[in-house]
Amino acid sequence: MAFNVMGSEGVSPVALTSIIARLATVLESQKESMFLLHSRYFCNVHRDAFFNDMNQKDWVIILRERREIVGFSTLQILRCAVDDAERVFLFSGDTIVDREHWQDSTLAGSFGHLILRAMAEYDHSSLYWFLISKGYRTYRFLPVYFNSFYPAYNRTTPPKYTRLIQAVAILKFGEAYDARTGLVRLAGQKDRLTPEMCEVSEARRKDPHVRFFLEKNPAYCLGDELACIADVARENLNRCAWRAIKNTVVDWNE
Numbered sequence: 368m369a370f371n372v373m374g375s376e377g378v379s380p381v382a383l384t385s386i387i388a389r390l391a392t393v394l395e396s397q398k399e400s401m402f403l404l405h406s407r408y409f410c411n412v413h414r415d416a417f418f419n420d421m422n423q424k425d426w427v428i429i430l431r432e433r434r435e436i437v438g439f440s441t442l443q444i445l446r447c448a449v450d451d452a453e454r455v456f457l458f459s460g461d462t463i464v465d466r467e468h469w470q471d472s473t474l475a476g477s478f479g480h481l482i483l484r485a486m487a488e489y490d491h492s493s494l495y496w497f498l499i500s501k502g503y504r505t506y507r508f509l510p511v512y513f514n515s516f517y518p519a520y521n522r523t524t525p526p527k528y529t530r531l532i533q534a535v536a537i538l539k540f541g542e543a544y545d546a547r548t549g550l551v552r553l554a555g556q557k558d559r560l561t562p563e564m565c566e567v568s569e570a571r572r573k574d575p576h577v578r579f580f581l582e583k584n585p586a587y588c589l590g591d592e593l594a595c596i597a598d599v600a601r602e603n604l605n606r607c608a609w610r611a612i613k614n615t616v617v618d619w620n621e
Contacts, residue, residue: 383437383473386429387481388620393427400436401429405463409558411590416557417461424460428477430468438464438474442481445497449534450527455489456497456535457482457599462505475512476615479608482599494599497535499551499592502560503567506580509595512608516597518549520579528596536594544594550584551592559590 398421406412421427421441430438440462446455464474485494496513500506509516517524517532524532536544540551565588571577584593597603604612 383430383432383468383471385473385477385615385617386431386620387477387617388427388429390422390424390427392620393429397429397436401427401439401461404436404439404465405461405558407465408463408561408564410561412558420460426481428474428481430464430471430473430477432468437468440474440478444485445535445538447534447538449531452493454493454495454531454535455485456495457485458497458535458539472611473615475508475608476611476613477617478512479604479612480615480617483612486599486601491600495531495535496597496599497532497539498595498597499536500580500584500595501587501590501592502564503571503577503580503587506593506595507574507576509597510576512605513597514603514605516595518579518583518593518595520575532594532596535596548583549594551594553590553592557590560588562588 398418401421402412402414402417405417424441424443426442428438428440428442429436441460443458443460444455445458446453448454459478462474464471482496498505498509509519515522517528532549533544533546536546536551540553543553544551567577567581572581580593581587584591587593
């Protein structure tokens with residue numbers, strides 16, 4: 368996954384439109400466009416694996432510049448019992464935004480609209496965002512959007528959140544999840560960032576969030592993913608998140 372939004376590289380020249388669609392409403396031609404876009408930024412991409420993964424999802428956020436798809440994100444609803452209570456996890460899957468639009472906040476705002484809907488449909492006290500990150504840009508979305516999240520450089524992960532991460536990661540990835548390191552290791556079976564996308568500038572390395580990600584996931588270029596979690600609750604959305612939501616209009620396809 369790569370939440371390449373609200374960064375410093377690139378300029379977004381044209382306003383984007385956003386559709387939040389049930390998977391069943393997404394056309395095969397749209398899926399093909401998303402596959403081609405994804406393949407520009409990731410290597411070791413296999414068509415069957417990409418589409419099989421997408422077909423497990425419940426929602427797809429589609430960003431368009433006029434008629435062209437320039438970004439997307441997939442999301443799956445996962446449920447599992449943790450500490451004798453059912454928990455609901457919003458699992459973000461493949462996500463990419465074309466480089467020209469890395470500073471555009473439409474994806475962030477669209478994601479916000481989707482989680483606000485989830486809060487209305489599920490008990491927010493048991494609702495979490497489950498994210499796996501194989502690049503610093505993805506991990507960097509967490510402090511851009513949430514007041515608190517785990518793991519983080521400036522706070523110890525409480526035992527409750529360790530249990531939550533372990534439970535949902537094992538549910539989704541089985542033995543590929545390493546509880547000792549907090550990483551999902553798929554042994555080259557899934558895509559990984561291209562060499563260009565793996566590069567981290569010296570300026571970026573000074574960011575404590577980026578530095579923490581690199582320390583926690585040193586083999587990210589091989590496709591290892593850091594398992595992360597955040598409470599999905601209004602009080603956990605920061606000012607940047609609310610601003611992106613306010614400034615984004617979405618259409619719903621159901």
